[in-house]
Each structure stands twice: as C-alpha cells, then as structure tokens.
Amino acid sequence: MRLxxxxxxxxGKVLPGDILKIDSxxxxxxDVKLMDxxxxxxxxxxxxxxxxxxxxxxxxxxxIASSASRFFGYIPVVFAKKTVAANMNKNTYEAKEHSYTxxxxxxxxxxxxxxxxNDEVLILDDFLANGEAMNSLxxxxxxxxxxxVGCGSVVCKTYQPGEKRIxxxxxxxxxxxxxxxxxxxxxxxxx
Amino acid sequence: MRLxxxxxxxxGKVLPGDILKIDSxxxxxxDVKLMDxxxxxxxxxxxxxxxxxxxxxxxxxxxIASSASRFFGYIPVVFAKKTVAANMNKNTYEAKEHSYTxxxxxxxxxxxxxxxxNDEVLILDDFLANGEAMNSLxxxxxxxxxxxVGCGSVVCKTYQPGEKRIxxxxxxxxxxxxxxxxxxxxxxxxx
Numbered sequence: 146m147r148l149x150x151x152x153x154x155x156x157g158k159v160l161p162g163d164i165l166k167i168d169s170x171x172x173x174x175x176d177v178k179l180m181d182x183x184x185x186x187x188x189x190x191x192x193x194x195x196x197x198x199x200x201x202x203x204x205x206x207x208x209i210a211s212s213a214s215r216f217f218g219y220i221p222v223v224f225a226k227k228t229v230a231a232n233m234n235k236n237t238y239e240a241k242e243h244s245y246t247x248x249x250x251x252x253x254x255x256x257x258x259x260x261x262x263n264d265e266v267l268i269l270d271d272f273l274a275n276g277e278a279m280n281s282l283x284x285x286x287x288x289x290x291x292x293x294v295g296c297g298s299v300v301c302k303t304y305q306p307g308e309k310r311i312x313x314x315x316x317x318x319x320x321x322x323x324x325x326x327x328x329x330x331x332x333x334x335x336x
Numbered sequence: 337m338r339l340x341x342x343x344x345x346x347x348g349k350v351l352p353g354d355i356l357k358i359d360s361x362x363x364x365x366x367d368v369k370l371m372d373x374x375x376x377x378x379x380x381x382x383x384x385x386x387x388x389x390x391x392x393x394x395x396x397x398x399x400i401a402s403s404a405s406r407f408f409g410y411i412p413v414v415f416a417k418k419t420v421a422a423n424m425n426k427n428t429y430e431a432k433e434h435s436y437t438x439x440x441x442x443x444x445x446x447x448x449x450x451x452x453x454n455d456e457v458l459i460l461d462d463f464l465a466n467g468e469a470m471n472s473l474x475x476x477x478x479x480x481x482x483x484x485v486g487c488g489s490v491v492c493k494t495y496q497p498g499e500k501r502i503x504x505x506x507x508x509x510x511x512x513x514x515x516x517x518x519x520x521x522x523x524x525x526x527x
Contacts, residue, residue, distance in 0.1 A: 175413040177405040203395035214368040
C-alpha cells in the first residue's frame, strides 16, 4: 500500500533494538483518514471471505478494526484484552502472548459470549513481528470453534518470522507495508 | 441521547459493586455504527468550540474518539497510554489516575510531541465516574499548555462526583447518557 509506505518513510522512526516507531499516526496519535484508507484496503483484500466479525487486540488494533468494519457493513469488532480486569467476565477464552518489545508475557482474553462457532472471523492487527499477538488471537478463535477467514496486519518486517509463521498455519495473510530493512539512521526499505 | 440510553437499558449489565458493564457494544465488543452516532452527537455538542485535536485514553476511548474525528474533519486523535512501554519516548507528560473499578493506580502518559500550547483540545472518554481518568487528561493538557475546549463522556452516573468535579473546574462537560440509578436486578434509570 503505497500511501502507507510513503507515510512510514516520512514519519516512521527507527529506534535502537530494531524498533520501528509509528506513534505519530497509529500507535499514539492516530491519523483517522489514513485509518479509513487502511480499512478500505483490508476490505478490498478480504471482501470475498465474507467475515461477520473482526477480532483485534487492544490498543492500537481498535482504530484499524473500527475503520475496516464500516467497509464490511458495520460488522462487530471484538478487541481482545491484555490484562485481567475486575469488571471482566471470568468466562473467557485465554491465550499467552510474549511481547518482545516490552519483554513481558500477557494473558490475552476474549469473553466467550462475543465469539462462537458460528463466527467467520477476520483478524486484524497493527504489527506482525514474531507473530505472537496474531497467534494468540488464532488460538482464541480455535477455542471458540470460530472459523478464521483471514489475517491482516498493517506492518510487518519480512526478516522476522511472523508472516511465515501465520501463513504456515494455512491462513490467508495480507500485510499492507512489508519492511525489508531498516538502518539506524532511519532509512526504511520496503519489499 | 435516546438511542444510547435504549441500548444501555437493553444490553447493559449491572454487576455487584455498582458496576455498569457495556461490554457488548463499547468496552469489549464494539458496535461501530453506534460509535458513529456517538461521534456525530459529540460533534453537534462541541462543533462551535473548534477543536484541532481529540485527546482520549486507551483502550475504549479510541473507537469513540476516532468516530468523532471524522465529523470534525479528520482532526488527529491522541490516546493517552496507561503503562510505561519500552518503545515509548521518555519525553512525556504524566499524571496519576486511580481506577476504582480495578483498584490500581495508573501512570497516564502522552508524548510531548503530540500535544502543545497551540492545541485546542476536545477530551473524550467512555465513562465519567469519579472523574479520575478525565482529570488526568486535563492535568496533561495543563502541562502541555494546551487549551481545553470541552470534555465529553459517553456515560456517567449522576450520583458519582465526576461530572460535577470536572464542571467545577470551569469546563463545558457533555454526557450522552446520565444514569440516575441502577438496581441489582438490572433496572437502569436515566435523568
């Protein structure tokens, strides 16, 4: 997605530890117009799979999934939670996610009432690095008996295992900006 | 907002500890069409204040603020973060928020580069209970020298101090569904 690649080149920051920071338009400040372009692109890529629900994970996945929902005729968005909240129903599907960026392990949860075996689920997220977050969402769909129609990510780094890991599970994986290399002085190249 | 009140009456759950749970359309599963109606309502209430930015807090504020942004001509959304993340710039504004629901204290953060003295900020959030979250966002705006044009909340309980607390600070406060009472058997009354 050219528009997104141009934006990442312009506003993305490369930090020590091979971190690509796109806080200025997605992960902290949100450019909602760009989110709508991203949502439209995911619709074009997955429209033939006819999802009835979008599953994502807090926090940055929410704006992406909400924008995509509009193009799919306002199908519900469910966002998985990362912490045990006092007001959350204990009746949840759960999976583990190790975050390499933060070096901690999350318990990812979805309440059972919002995902079931009749669901045709499109999984969307912001980053696909090692595939930990995406894999936890897949695991939760399996527990629910829901059918996964596809997995979409806004960004991945092609030299990390996430994209292949998810594709090897047999799912259609679509990534809008595939980073081939990054240098410490901020040069970002795409496939 | 009648549509929202009807939806809360229909799908809201009253849990022990005076907790109103609206997970089925806002806090876990998101009804994006309803979010757009909410965004439109906030636009109608605040359009004369001419904000150039919307400030909210993760996670549930993101869908609300993103929907509102469209009606305001796609102004940027900034969502405050609740945890210290390894890939977050240390150059942040910070405020404390005590969550009564979870009984923990958060550090709420906004990177300095996304909020400054030229900003006309509309603050939006999902719940206004004791006003802790809203107050932390106000505190952050003050640190940035930004001008707050108003504060909007989707839901409040009128017998809790939040709405008055924020209004007493001198801000325009708008709440879309004002809960007057809730009973353990799930009856919810609005003002």
